[in-house]
Amino acid sequence: MSIYKNILDAITRGEKLFAVLIDPDKFPVSRSEQFIKKVKASIATHIFVGGSTVSSGATEILVQAIKKHTHLPIVLFPGDVTQITDAADALLFLSLLSGRNPEYLIGKHVEAVSKLRNTNLEVIPTGYILIESGKETMVSRVTHTEAISRDDLQIVVDTAKAGELLGMQLMYLEGGSGAKTPITKNVIESVKNELNIPLIVGGGIRSMSQIEDTYSAGADIIVVGTAFEEDDELFEELKK
Ligand SMILES: CC(C)=CCC/C(C)=C/CC/C(C)=C/CC/C(C)=C/COP(=O)(O)OP(=O)(O)O
Numbered sequence: 001m002s003i004y005k006n007i008l009d010a011i012t013r014g015e016k017l018f019a020v021l022i023d024p025d026k027f028p029v030s031r032s033e034q035f036i037k038k039v040k041a042s043i044a045t046h047i048f049v050g051g052s053t054v055s056s057g058a059t060e061i062l063v064q065a066i067k068k069h070t071h072l073p074i075v076l077f078p079g080d081v082t083q084i085t086d087a088a089d090a091l092l093f094l095s096l097l098s099g100r101n102p103e104y105l106i107g108k109h110v111e112a113v114s115k116l117r118n119t120n121l122e123v124i125p126t127g128y129i130l131i132e133s134g135k136e137t138m139v140s141r142v143t144h145t146e147a148i149s150r151d152d153l154q155i156v157v158d159t160a161k162a163g164e165l166l167g168m169q170l171m172y173l174e175g176g177s178g179a180k181t182p183i184t185k186n187v188i189e190s191v192k193n194e195l196n197i198p199l200i201v202g203g204g205i206r207s208m209s210q211i212e213d214t215y216s217a218g219a220d221i222i223v224v225g226t227a228f229e230e231d232d233e234l235f236e237e238l239k240k
């Protein structure tokens with residue numbers, strides 16, 4: 001069954017989903033087996049692989065290494081076309097809706113097509129909204145776009161809705177990798193109220209209580225990366 005269909009079915013059953021984000025440039029491949037063991041013992045339902053900048057070829061090597069140890073779906077969360085690899089199961093085909101840089105709204109996508117023709121990846125059109133977190137993020141720097149302010153609630157909501165109306169199948173609210181504080185309840189609730197598609201939330205989530213708050217505000221899928229890079233103790237709290 002398709003990964004997207006599985007997400008929809010899980011949500012219909014009232015389940016919450018959890019993605020562990022692995023950045024190929026920060027994660028030594030030699031750590032894969034031991035790390036994936038912890039992922040498998042946890043509530044994680046998906047593995048996301050990606051980074052705002054990743055050296056060429058690193059994504060494929062990492063995905064192949066992870067695949068040896070798990071059947072969890074591996075979903076590419078790419079900062080660039082170079083991160084596309086057939087070794088993964090699906091691709092978040094991100095469009096950076098918070099920005100006004102055409103390269104990240106449609107340009108990279110046109111470039112990606114010749115690569116995608118030769119893969120079996122499930123492509124999932126995903127709106128990606130960067131919300132200001134108090135410090136400049138790598139995504140802002142790489143894409144030359146500004147994040148939307150947390151106070152511009154109506155703009156965030158309307159941006160997400162516009163993405164849904166354009167046919168996007170997932171909406172990702174990004175608080176910025178390693179953000180000091182995660183996206184607030186108010187922002188998540190307001191977006192969730194307007195949307196009929198699954199909502200992904202990530203950025204700066206580091207504890208079980210933040211995970212619970214983010215789910216209760218309406219996130220369907222939570223993404224955590226930095227917390228596991230800093231210290232994989234969090235897995236202790238996330239045991240199944
Ligand atoms: C269409 C294709 C295949 C590629 C372009 C995809 C687009 C539009 C991406 C949006 C902008 C972007 C650069 C997203 C990056 C997403 C990501 C993996 C963020 C995580 O960033 P980290 O690499 O963890 O950031 P740090 O390096 O700051 O930790």
Ligand SMILES: O=P(O)(O)OC[C@@H](O)CO
Binds near residue numbers: 174175179201202224
């Ligand atoms: O690395 P963290 O802060 O967990 O954020 C996850 C993801 O949303 C970053 O793109």
Ligand SMILES: [Mg+2]
Binds near residue numbers: 023178226
């Ligand atoms: Mg990161």
